[in-house]
Amino acid sequence: MKPFILASGSPRRKELLKQARYTFSIQTSDVDETVNPQLTPSEVVCELARKKAxxxxxNHPDVVVLGSDTVVVCNDQILGKPSDAKDAKAMLTSLSDRDHSVLTGVAICEKxxxxxxxxxxxVHFYPLSEEDIDQYIETGEPFDKAGGYGIQGFGAYLVHSISGDYNTVVGLPLAKTMRELKHFNIYPNIN
Known part of the structure; x- marks a missing residue:
């Protein structure tokens, strides 16, 4: 199996790739995540994924490197990771009983x-009471996640429905990523 490097410290991305039976190593990048404010959300996630990869x-010119980035978009505004409980509460309140988009960009780099x-x-959220939001913030989940929630954890309680790829919301559109990795001769370890 040809290994590759995941340029992300995200435990969710790591778990998704392991679930898909890939052999890879992890090396995080400390890139400046400042982007041109004129970029669309899809351009932002692709740009940040590219920078990371x-x-x-x-440092690894002969190895395939995969980078990724996820953003939550509501009312044409990108919601990053909340800075504190007050910020998380504001984000979750803004998402209550409405649709928002989760975009994940992926970059695969070789030579x-x-x-x-x-x-x-x-993603469509249930109507959230103040008690729902406070209870979720108490779990500690919101603070390292775009938009202030994680669908794969206790945050599933907030989500009424989704339209699209669940794994995109988790942090890596796995099916599309697997198809793209084939172009780089990267395959899962089936045996």
Whole structure:
């Protein structure tokens, strides 16, 4: 099996790739995540994924490197990771009883060539009471997740429905990523 490097410290991305039976190593990149404010959300996630992959690839020119980034978009505004409980509460309140988009961008880099793509999933939240929001914030889950929630944990309680790829919301559109990795001769370890 040809291994690759995941340029992300996300435990969710790591778990998804392990679930798909890939052999890979992890090396995080410490890139500046500032982007041009004129970029669309899809351009933002692709740009950030590319920056992460290229930063790691500089030190590993002969290895395939995969970078990824996820954002939550509500009312045409990108919601990042909340800075504190007050910020998390504001984000979750804004998402209550409405649709929002989760976009995950992926960049795959090898020998200076970069392929980028993104997937978008629409998520609809239940109406959330102040008690629902406070209880969720007490779990500690919101603070390292775009939009202030994680669908794969206790945050599933907030989600009424989704339209699109569940794994995009978790942090890596796995089916599309697997198809793209084949172009780089990266395959899961089935045996």
């Amino acid at each position: 290229e930063a790691v690839a500089q 200076g060539e970069v392929t980028t793509f993104f997937e978008e999933t629409v």
